[in-house]
Amino acid sequence: MTRKQRRLVLIGSALGVLALAAVLVLSALRDSIVFFNSPTDVMEKKITAGTRIRLGGLVKPGTLTRGEELAVRFEVTDGKSAIPVAYKGILPDLFREGRGRRRRTRSGRVLQG
Numbered sequence: 001m002t003r004k005q006r007r008l009v010l011i012g013s014a015l016g017v018l019a020l021a022a023v024l025v026l027s028a029l030r031d032s033i034v035f036f037n038s039p040t041d042v043m044e045k046k047i048t049a050g051t052r053i054r055l056g057g058l059v060k061p062g063t064l065t066r067g068e069e070l071a072v073r074f075e076v077t078d079g080k081s082a083i084p085v086a087y088k089g090i091l092p093d094l095f096r097e098g099r100g101r102r103r104r105t106r107s108g109r110v111l112q113g
Contacts, residue, residue, distance in 0.1 A: 039081040055085065061098035 001009075026033075036056030037045075047053060055076050063075040063084075070089055074097070075082045 038078040039076055039083040040078055042083055043081050055083065057083075059095070059097045064097050 036054045037047075039055070039057050042053065042055065057076040057078040060075040060077045060082055063073075065073045067073065072087045072091065073085065074087075075084050077083075
């Protein structure tokens with residue numbers, strides 16, 4: 001083999017190993033790549049109680065109860081399903097009961113979120 005052929009084989013092998021590593025990492029992170037899970041997704045996946053997840057949706061009106069030492073209980077809904085949540089700590093800035101945002105796309109369609 002010439003030096004040029006060895007170099008091409010080495011580069012091709014390195015790219016193959018890199019591609020394999022990328023496929024393995026992405027397949028392992030398939031469920032973790034989702035930034036937020038909706039209550040319907042959580043119900044369909046049958047996630048067990050006590051599992052830490054990022055839950056997205058609206059706080060169901062009338063379900064917010066505050067306890068001692070920054071403890072809060074409420075329900076999160078996406079319009080189809082509702083999930084009870086127990087949270088302890090400082091609430092995020094965007095936390096509001098029964099509130100969402102509405103914005104329009106360029107096509108004029110209304111999005112809610």
